[in-house]
Structures are given as structure tokens and as C-alpha cells.
Amino acid sequence: MGNHAGSAPRAHLLCWLVVAGLCAHAAADADLDFFEREVRPVLAENCFTCHGAEKQRAGLRLDHIELIRTGGDNGPAVELGNPDSSRLIEAIEYGNVDLQMPPTGKLADEQIAALKQWVAMGAPWPEEPVPTGETSEETFDLEARRQSHWAWQPIQAPPPPPVNNTEWATTDIDRFILAKLEANELTPAPQADRRTLIRRLYFDLIGMPPTAKAVEAFVADASPEAYERLVDELLASPHFGERWARRWMDLTRYAETYGHEQDYPIEHAWRYRDYLIRAFNDDVPYDQIIREHLAGDLLPSPRVNPTDGTNESILATGFWYMHQATHAPVDVRKDEADRIDNQIDVMSKTFLGMTISCARCHDHKFDAISAKDYFGLSGFLRSSRQQFAFLDPNGKIEEAARRIDAVRAEGEELLATAALAKSEGDNDPPESRLADGAGAIRPAMLLAADGHAQVVLTANEAGGNATAAAPKPNELKVDGTCYENFDTGTFNGWTATGHAFGGAPSGPGTWDPCSGPVKAGLAHSGLRGRAFQGVLRSPAFTIEHDQIHIRCAGEKTKVKLIVEGYQLRDYNALLFDGTVIETDSGDEFVWKSMTKGLAKFKGCRAYLEIRDESDGWIAVDAIWFSNHDLPPQGTEGTAATATDDDAVNDALLRWQDGSATIGDAALLRARLRESSLPNDAGVARRLAKLSNDCATIAAQSPAPMRALAIMENSPIDEPVHIRGNPKMPGDVVPRRVPVAIGGADQVPISSGSGRLELADRLLDDSNPLPARVAANRIWQHLFGRGIVPTPDNFGVLGQPPSHPELLDYIANEFRDDGWSVKRMIRRLVMTNTYRMTSDRVNPEFEEKDPANVWLHRMRMRRLEGEAIRDAMLTVAGTLNPQMYGESVPTHLTEFMGGHRRPKQQGPLDGDCRRSIYLEVRRNYLSPMMLAFDTPLPDSTFGQRNTSNVPAQALILMNDAFVVQQAKAWGERIAAQDGSIYERIDALYLDAFARPATDVERVRLRQFIDEQRSLYGLSREDALESPTLWSDVCHVLFTLKEFVFVG
């Protein structure tokens, strides 16, 4: 948006106060002469228009040295005496494309030189008063806003109000409703009949119509508990979760592709959908659901899936990453900021009913939310990162890993014993030999300590003879820094997930059952067998070099550089080509380099992911950052050719001690293969058996399940982005919840991302929002309109609650009753309010309460697209009740063309699965769902529209799916026994939970006769004609009663 500063409501007049200021430094006359002659004219002519008395672009004034030193939005404009770190100089030098001043064209070289010299001189400026002025900033009083808006106030425990009609108001909730009705001179409508009630309950609770049998049983059940029993039955139905999960998917913008130009897939997204279904079916307390969404990966004791024992809680965190994503962000930092913006937007609307993202560019225009609040939240997300978590069904992988580890330990012991037996006869103490060897052949270890020093790293480290003083021809010159060599015995801040990498790098005497002894200090994903999968992630670092070199061995395993959270490199190489390497050298260690296009990411925050996600493996020996060209390839780490047994035994000792080189390990492996260790004594044979044992165990280990999830990254606090621009960092904001929720003095996050603390603080009893927002959503889904009609916005721009006391009452009940969604629903549907008829029985009340705000009757509601489709499948008898699993591919019509049209055509009938199991491709959304107002998965959408467009009628009249289901239903009815009227009643019971009325029967009969003559059928044939009955069924689909719930 444009320049809103000028239109700020409470802008102060710019009033100039002249302050006699003394310059902070004395300046010699000659210097001042230089300034007046060479500098001031340049500034005045080129800069003051935008950075002077009249305008202060970017908050910057350049007409006094004090103001220059204070600077603007981007901080000080000069650093006295230091032109190279002065932004003013950076700007006029035009070297930074984002900061080029003056914008009309570069200054003359001599002008630039003069300004640089002036800064170098300490920026002399004559003694002049400093012009000051109050700028036109809107005052933002967070506390006043918090206090003046209802939503921030604590949840009260209001007593149910007195009412007159105590007979009707059997529950407290009814009393709240009735009190308002009575105050508005309205009375509640009569109770709906049982047929209406069962249909209402079915659609509200499980999203499907009741079967004829269920209807008749309910109608016939004279017991006063019949209704309650029905409610409990439906709450216990597995379809309950399918119904309610879809509503939360609207909130978390559930999608399975990233949209934008390419619409790449969001892998494993469906597990989040299944998580929601199970969570609602299991009635997981809603505060736990929130906690799992925010930090399900960090819970000390996560919930586990009852069938396979996998971590259930972590699945919730997938919601963070269902944002849109673009494959080629030119500004990768801003791209991440935009994704985080969407994450904050969705999280805050969904769980807090607040539009915190509106405070990204400026303090919120209306609500008690500051830009600092926004960036306080942003820090939690920048301290986190995306992962595809490894889940281990029934712990089988873990079990296999442990068994293999035990066998490996046996093997390592065996091999070690062999070496010691030989060394006893040796005169030299092993330590001294080791010290020599290590000093001579491990320059890499020294480099790590030396940092950026220009050094020579011998590439051919074979054996103990190589020295730094006498480098081999294939040496690698690295003017850079060793980022990591895994020599500390730990992963040194790296995080391993899955089972491939184990708990630490290879250490002294590590034996790889697949290949033999390996050197210490390898991040190795194959030691338990190549089939194990896992990912090892580095801490976050700032990219400062052009190239990354990785010495590694292995097959089919990638190392990726993840820049500012950008994850689509797997699909598109356009801008991120150089950010990935893949192993392909087998046992041989080679240098793999990321060389292309990294320079443009300098200054970006990144981390490395070593990703073994198949039956490949990788062993990483060292990772270097440099500005050099590709290192020489192919000769490092080749096997040594030493032949005498002493040398081999020395290598064995070094292996045991942890100082073996790549060459040592290769030598030992070669000897082992030939069974020609100096003291073999059956070692090779026995090791081979142990290897086999490992392979056998590994073969029985299942592949891991993967799930989209969040995980920890290195913690970082975010600065405010001035005007939302990540390139203009302001004050750093410690990670915290908004002040209006958590107060101004929050305990700093001590370790990790802090998302667990985030969840704790948002769920603190003092925060009224989560319970109010959730209770309002549940109410809305049962009564058609929230007590707050804007369920995602409880802020000033939302609408206030129609029944504020009732809202607090149910929020309180909800919280006190363990945040149980099912019991909340039960409480609401047991009211007489819920059981009222929706018929417009009293015209006078319709006039008085036209929008039915006071609930003088139940609201008539149109079904959602999903429920309409599910109802068709149900009545047609085609519904496939299979739950869970990967989504059914989208059926593509001829109207769904364009870029990246999916190659796979999905079935027209969606395999007759419930609509929640149909794929959600952002660029290819189901036309039927769109027409019936399924929201676009962009942001939180708590209240669906109910539009009325011709496309809806055209779909129900002509769409191939609708016709197909009408046919199936018609065929079913045609094949049944019974008279015309009996069949008509059966249809009506299926569709509307009631038999047809007499007039309806007569009219339908007339239609059947019309169609009979149209098709030339006899009366007898007509009764069993699928075509004819399909016509009837098709008409029933088009009836308003089919798509509305009374």
C-alpha cells in the first residue's frame, strides 16, 4: 500500500524545534572547507529532496551530521572514519542493487570519492543547530486497545440468566438463548419432529444422511432416552471424525500441492488429514490438539497411534507447511518471510481468532497487536524447519537397528582383538606411532582450528607416509574453512532423524558390516545396512562462501543446502541448481562440490541436509566452505598399496584408536576381503558371518513411514522488518507470544525454538482466546452461525458476539470439561435450542428477527459440497466406507486445463470414497466443491460462503458424477421389490428421512407415467426400469430438500 504515513489519523503536525546542538567532534578548518566545497553541495543537490527537511524517505535525513549518524529505518547512514561500513557510501557506490542512491543515477566518480574521503575524515560538519521534528507517526497504544476490546477480556463465569419459560429452558444454554428471545419479545419455535432431528443430527455430526432403517428405528423408539442414545451413537461413529476434520482442514488451508505456477506436490500431506480424523474420533482434548499443532514434535511424551505405535502428535505439525510455495523465488529471504506470514496468519486465525499477520508491515491498524508481536512469533518459525519425519511402525526399525548394533559391536570386538594380539610383540608404543601418524597425515584436523588460513590439504592421504611438507601431485588447495569434519565424537550440533545415521559419527574401531573397517569421524548412513533411512541436518549458518565441498563416499544419497527454508529444489532446478550433490562413488571418497549459483545466496541463512531416503548411503568425512574452484576429483582416499604386515597392523591400531585415514580403512578392507589380515585366525570368516546376520536383520526391517512435520532449527530471534521488508531489519524481538496475551515481561526462551513454550503460553488460562474461539466454532457448526459470526476474527473488525455471556459460558464449560469437543457437541445438541424446528412458523418473528440472530427457530442450512456428494453416494448405495490413506486422484474435466495438468486422471466417482479423501490440488480443485463453496486453501476459512450460482444447478442437472450416482440409485431401487408407492417411500426415506406425502406420491406417479410414455415402457416394465427410476432419483438430487438441512 502507498504512503499511509501522511494519512495517519493522529498525525502530529511537523513542528520544528531548533536545538542548539554541539557537534560531537571538533573539526579542523581545513576539513570544514573540504566539506563545504566538496561534500555539502553534493548532498544538497542530490539527496536533500528526499532526505531533508521536507521528506525523510526511509526515515532518513541527511542535512545534519547528527541525523546522518542516527540514520533512518536501516540504521546509521555513516560510521565515522569508516567509509566501507557506511551505508551512505554503499548506496552511492551502486554496488548493492537493493541500495542505489541517488535513484536517478550514479554520482560522478569524483563526487563519490569526495564523500568517501569525508567519511574517512570523520565526517566533519560545522557547528549547526540540529533540526528536529516530530514525525508523523500514529500513536499505537496496545494496552488501551487490549482493555477496550471485548475479546481480550478474561472469560467470565456468568450465571445463567433468569427466564420466564422455565419449562422450555431445561439447560443453562437454553436459558441464555431464551433470555435474549424474551428480551426481544420472541418465543422459541416448537421442537422439530423426529425425522427432522435425526437427519439434522446425522448431517451435523457425521455429514451423511441416516439410512431408512436408522430413521424408522429412531421414530419407533418411544423411550425418552432415544435422542440421547442417537447422539452418543453418532459421536461414537468413525464418520464423526471425517465430518469434523474437514472443518478444521478449512482452517489450516489443507492442500496437497503448493499451487502457483507449477503446483508441485506437498508430500505426505494426507497424514495430517488422517491425524485430524483420528483426533476428533478419539476426542483428543482440544488444548492437546492445539499443543500438537504448535509443537507436536517436541512433546516429552507424545501420543502414539494405537494401531502401529507411531508418534501421533508430530503429525499435527504438518499444518505449518501447507502453505503455497513458488519454485523460483528471486528473493529467497522475502519468500521465506511470506511463507512465515502465511503460517502466522493461519495459526493465529485458527487458534486465536486474531489477524496477527496484519501486523507484519506496521502495528495492527485496529487490534492490540504490534509489529513486534508479529516478529516475536516469526522467530519461533525461523527457529524451526520443515522435515519429513521418519515414523517407525510398531518399533520394528528401532528393533532391527538395535539388533544390528549388537552384532556390529561383536564384529568390532572381534576385529580389535585380532589387532591387539599382533601388537604385543611390537617395540614402539602404539601411542607414539599414532601421534606421528596423526600429525603427519591429518591436516584437515588442523585446518579446522586454523579457520581461514591458506593451507594445503593433501588429497592423497593414503597410508602413514604422506606429509604436508611433501604434498602429492593431486593436492587440494583450499582457501576456506573446514565447516565440519565430525571428529568430535558427536554430531556437533547436527540433528539426525530416522535410523540411518545412528547416534554419532563413526568412532574408533567402527566396523561397517557392508564394507569393513571405516575411519573415525564419518557421518555415515550405511553402518546398519544400506536400507536404513535417515536425514542429518546441520545447524543453521550464514552463507559466506561461493562454494561448498563435501568429501564423501556412498551411493544415491543427497546432500542439500536449504537456503532460507526453500524446499522445492527437488522439483525445480531453476534458481537452486547448485544446492545439491549426490553420492555415486561407492566406497571411494571423493570431493563433491556445490559450486553453481551459491554466490547469490551470500548472507542468507541456510543449513545442510544429508538425506538418505532410499537404499543408498553416504559417509561424509569433511565439509569445507571456500571460494575456490572445484577440487581435483577421484584420487582422494584410494586404497593404499602397503604390503607388509606391520603397516597393516599399524593401520589396524590406528583404526582402533580413531586415527585411521581413509587409506588405512581401505587397506584394511582389502585385506579383510582377501582374508589376509596379519593375524586373521578366522576373523574374516567370522566377520563375514556377522555381516550376513546384519543383512538378514536389515532385510526384515520395514521402510519408515514419512510424515510432513516441523522440527527444531538453530534458535534465532527475528528483527522487525521495517514496513514488512526483510531487507530492512529493525529491532530484534525475542521470541514471545503477543503482549496482549503473554504480557510485556515474558521469560526469554532458554533453549530450542521455543514452540513448546509458545503452546504453553497461548494455552495459559489467562488467555481467553483459544477456548472462546474453539467453543464458538463448535457452536457455529451446529447452529449455522457463530455467536461471534466472524469465527476467524475476534478483533475489532470482526463482529461482536450476539450472546457474549453464552459464549463465555460455553467457553468455560469447554475448558473445565477437559477441552472435550465431543462432550461440548453433546452439550449443545442436547439443548432444546438445537431441537427447535427450522420451519418459519411465525411470520411475525420473521419480521422481528429477519436474520434469526436470536435463534427464534433453528436455522435452515445448505449442505457443504462434501456433504452433498457424500449424501449422493450414501443414498445411491455406492459409498465406499474405507477410511484413511493416500488421497484419490482428482478427476479432471475438459474445463480443467492449463499448466501442469496432472498426468493421472482420477476416477469420476472418486472410488466412491467420502469427499474428505479426494485429492486437493490447489490448481485443480474439484469444480463441484468450488461451486458449492469449498474454500480456496489459501488461508483460514472458518465460515464458508453459501453462494447461489447457476453452476450449482447446472452441476446437479447435468454433471456426469451426479448422473452416474442417480443411475446407481435408480438401479438399486428398480431391483428392489415393492409397488411404485413403496419404492417412492423408500427413496424418500433414503434422501429425506421421511416417507413421501400423498400429494408428492401422486405427482411422482404422474412423472413416472410421463417418462414411461417417453420411453415407451409398459406399466410392468416401468416398475423395474432402471432408466426410469434413475430419472426419479436424479430429480430427487435436484430438490432443495436434498441439499438443505432443516
Added chain:
Amino acid sequence: MAHCNNYRQCSLSRREMLRQCANGFGAVALSALLADKAFGASTAADGQNLLAPHFSPKAKNVIFLYMDGGVAQMDSFEPKPRLTKEDGKPFGMEMEPTQFDNNGATLGSPWEFHQYGESGLPASGLYPHVGRCIDDLCIVRSMVSQFNEHNQANYFLHTGLGLSGRPSIGAWVTYGLGSENQNLPGFVVLDSGLIPSGGADNFGSGFLPQSYQASFFRADQPALANVNPYEPAPGAQRNKLALMNDLDAMALAQAGAHDAMESAIANYELAFRMQTAVPELTGLDGETDATKKLYGMDADYEPTRIYGRQCLVARRLIERGVRFIEITCPRIDGVDRWDAHGDLRRNHSLNAKATDQPIAGLLMDLKARGLLDETLVLWAGEFGRTPFAQGRDGRDHNPHGFTIWMAGGGVKRGFAYGATDEYGYKAVENRVEIHDLHATMLHLLGFDHTQLTFRYSGRDMRLTDVHGNVIYDLIV
């Protein structure tokens, strides 16, 4: 991102919505349906207007030729010799912030201008066909917008507010005037291939009844999904729908007259009629080769053919009494709308190639058929472009001054209004705000823009909010 406008109103469905139905059949629809008389009728006789116009309208319909992405004013209808003279030199004025912040040197227009017609008004080499219609154009060279970004500027141009969620001008016009056609929606977007930035929210009904939102017809056949009846035998569907109406009526008798259900019933009648009306409309039945040729439908260039077809469909919609038609731009390979951030020459050439002849054809055809007087044609993008280069050879967004034009519908002919500075950068003479454009358009349609209101959230809402002045200088 437009999420700051997170207050989305859920739909209202009131009884009066049906009565005031944009599609022209209103409250009579239900009874007509029940009597099974009006089915398939296509007369325009009982078209109802919600509001009588405030004064005698000059225009009855609008065709909005939306120029997606923003056309460069100095390359189309406002020649700037100084720009040409200073081509390649540092830009001579202070530059406002730009979308891409990659400002280069002054960029003269690559196109020559020619004077056309009796008015002698200039048009560039981009628009030779439109140039020959210049005596019918009323060119505004001093348009300004408030937004530098496509989505916001589009919402602003279409709805009067730079956020999503407000009724589109097409919805307002249809709300005000109703429709004269029972078989087609009152507000139609002819989708030539590109949906504008901001998507369907540019064409929504906002807080107005849902029935005022636009329907989209594509250029391919069928123009609309599911518009072809499923039933092979003509009578079969008719029987079904008659049954549907009777059964619906019986159910409604029980439940009472719920607005949403009644609206849904009305929807079926429209849908039923659209099954005939849309294919007839878009099939171009009865159009001669000469007419098609006039619109460029014989062109070698596919985007020209597509856009020509939609322009011709627009004329047919006008003839059928549809109030408000917007035509979106065709998709052009390798070029992103008129949004010439780079390679201005190629971008604008191809876009002009696609639209020039069809637009001229439309103007000439409307005129020849006597329809231009009652049809207001608007040619406009969401903003203009910068006189200085973006990078080497592009132009960035420029809301500070740009050109739009109108034709027919009571605007002056062969007339140019306002001006930008010598560089074509900022409007300096007779600035016209988007609100002013809206006010003027409503005026031409017979409405006082301050009186065309809809009560919502306790306020009488207007297309022009609290802004807008009718620019009487533009009106005959």
C-alpha cells in the same frame, strides 16, 4: 497478500434478494415455474428493475475491456516527445518507489504516433485499428490509482477498494439496473484466457446478494461447464424439472418460504435457460463471415481470434440485454499480460496485436448497429507504466498517471481530457481518480453515485464509498 482484509462476510439470503434478483425474473419466477408456463421462455418482457434510475440514463450497458497488467500510456495514446528526446539519459524527475525497484534510464516510446480522424487525436503504432475509431473515443490521459501492485490496484479498479471483498462495479450496475434478459446472468465475464490478478474477487458481489456476482464464459465451446443438458431427449429434462418444481413447492409449503431455498429454486430456472441461451450466444449463430472478419476472427494470430470472438460475444450479450460485460485479455505465450517489466517492445506488440482489431471491430459493429450510443465501452488497465525503464527495456507499474478511454454511452467523441507531465509520468492536469471514473460511469447509467447504496453493517454502502466526483467534462 490480501489477508489483511480477513473480514469476509458470509452470504446473506433474504427474501428481497429473490425479489430483487439480478437476473430479471424476481418473485414471479416461482409462480411461473409452478404453473409450468415460463419454462424456456426467452422474452425480455418481465425484466424487473430494482431501482428506477435517478435520471434518464445515457447508457444501458457496459463493456469493460480490461487491459490486464497495465498498458504504457506513452506507448499508446499519449505521445511524449521529450521522452523520445531523452531516451537513454538519466530520468529527469524524482522517481517514486516502484514495484521492482530496478529503475533505469529514460525510455522513449519505441512506437511512432499518428493522428487520426477529424479530431486528429494521436494513437501509437500499437493501435492502428483503434486509431481509426479515434473520433468515437473519449480519452482520459490523467487517470491515477492509489496502488502500485496488481492485486490491490485491480480490486480498486473493479470494486473501489484496494482489498478483496467489495462488490464489483458489474455487481453494482446490475443491482441498480436489473437485467433485461431472463436467460443469462446480468453480469458476465468473458474469459479470454487470463483471469486478472486478484482472481474472482474482482467480480464478486461482496455484501450485495450473491446473484449479482459475475458468471464466467470461456472462449472455448462449450463456454460453460455442464451447460449441455444431460438428457438426450428434449422432453426428458423438462419433465424432470417440472417435477422438481412441484416437489420443491410442496416441501416449501411445509417449511415456510426460506429465502435460500427460494433463491436456489430461481437458480434452476436460470440454469435451465442458460442451457439454451449460452450455446446460442457463444455459438455465434447467425453471424456473417464479414462480421467475424471485422472482429479479427480470421486472423492468423490465435490470441486475436480468441479476443475477437469474445468481443463479438460481448456485442451479442448487449443485444440480449445483459448489463455488464467484462472481457479479460487472452493468454499470450511468453508474455505476461501487458505487464512489460522487460522487453516492452515484444510485450506490447503482441498484446496490441491480440486486441487492436477486435476492439476496433467491436466499436464499428456497435456503431453500425446503433448500439454504441447506449453502450458504454471502457478500455482500462489497473495502472499505467513508468516513463523510465525497468532494467534496460521494461517499464514498471505507474499509478501516478495513465490513460484510459471510454466510447459510446454518452461520453464525448474524439475528445481528450487531462494530461500527464512532459515525461508521461504523473497526471498534472485534470487528475481523474478511480472513484471519479466510477461516479462518472454510474452517472452515464442514470445513477447518482451517492444514492446507489446498499445497507450493510449499519451503513449505506456505495461503490464510491465517500469519494468520487462526476467528471461532467467527459459527458456530452
